[in-house]
């Protein structure tokens with residue numbers, strides 16, 4: 001193919017630029033055609049269906065892979081335990097910050113996107129109570145859970161299966177672990193392929209949305225971006241710094257200085273996995289975290305700890321509820337926090353993974369998946385911020401654990 005033709009240029013362009021172009025073109029076409037732009041909606045629906053197709057196998061396989069990648073020596077068990085508790089707690093707090101900011105900023109207020117009133121009344125009637133949600137987390141039949149796409153039940157079953165695979169020892173678990181590893185790899189590949197559809201899908205969705213609702217959708221998007229970026233800053237500057245100061249008794253300024261390289265890499269690549277080499281290097285060389293702790297805690301964190309993604313899910317879930325005029329109950333908020341915390345374990349550290357997980361959170365609380373259409377167009381801008389927080393969170397936890405295990409070189413940390 002001649003690389004200088006428009007088609008050649010398009011095929012060489014990186015995905016996020018294509019998505020940006022798809023979004024802008026969609027908005028323009030929608031503005032020009034008005035409600036007639038709905039003819040492009042099927043392309044968007046195809047994309048959304050393809051995303052939904054990924055969720056169950058992706059979550060199931062990558063969770064099992066995440067858990068079984070923890071090898072079972074005593075010390076690893078202890079460090080792994082500490083890491084997981086810290087990862088969960090920091091993630092839950094991140095979602096709460098996201099929800100709080102979205103409640104204050106109200107990015108979706110006044111958007112008045114329509115859901116079928118009959119459907120939402122039914123959904124409200126069907127909405128489970130918190131205790132019911134908690135009890136219902138354990139699937140009576142895991143195959144039913146997989147078939148019905150009940151994510152909380154799938155997560156619980158995958159956690160149980162993953163832990164059991166670790167417990168039966170490497171020799172017995174090897175064939176199953178190998179199978180799940182290979183399935184997970186294939187699902188990552190399939191995700192990459194589906195994401196190639198994103199520019200077209202987002203074009204179709206944006207044309208339809210802006211044709212139907214006019215330019216009024218743009219301002220709320222700026223507010224969503226604002227909420228995610230403000231949340232990201234608060235999470236690092238106040239929460240992480242506070243944890244280091246009060247729990248670790250360490251000077252947070254050193255940490256803030258040491259994270260600058262990995263932060264720059266994650267901001268530009270939007271991939272925690274891709275940033276891992278930079279994260280490990282900075283933790284060892286600039287913060288004095290031992291090889292053992294950084295080599296174990298950081299890869300684990302890059303796979304299962306996603307504070308930024310969780311914060312973004314809090315902001316976006318509430319934004320979508322506001323945009324569609326859906327009131328959330330306390331049980332819904334609790335479900336969002338729980339699902340997003342657990343789902344963060346299953347989020348792959350690659351660009352765009354958080355968007356797929358958002359569809360999971362939305363479907364668990366019964367919010368319209370169509371809401372994805374509005375945030376998908378700005379997802380890359382949000383991904384840059386959330387990946388940076390994901391990486392900074394991993395490093396904060398690595399420092400705290402190294403300190404508690406007496407594996408932090410204070411001379412190096414204080415020199416940073």
Ligand code: ASP
Pocket residue numbers: 270271272273306308309347348349350351352353354355383386387390
């Ligand atoms: N891109 C993020 C990461 O790699 C995951 C996400 O999309 O939220 O950490």
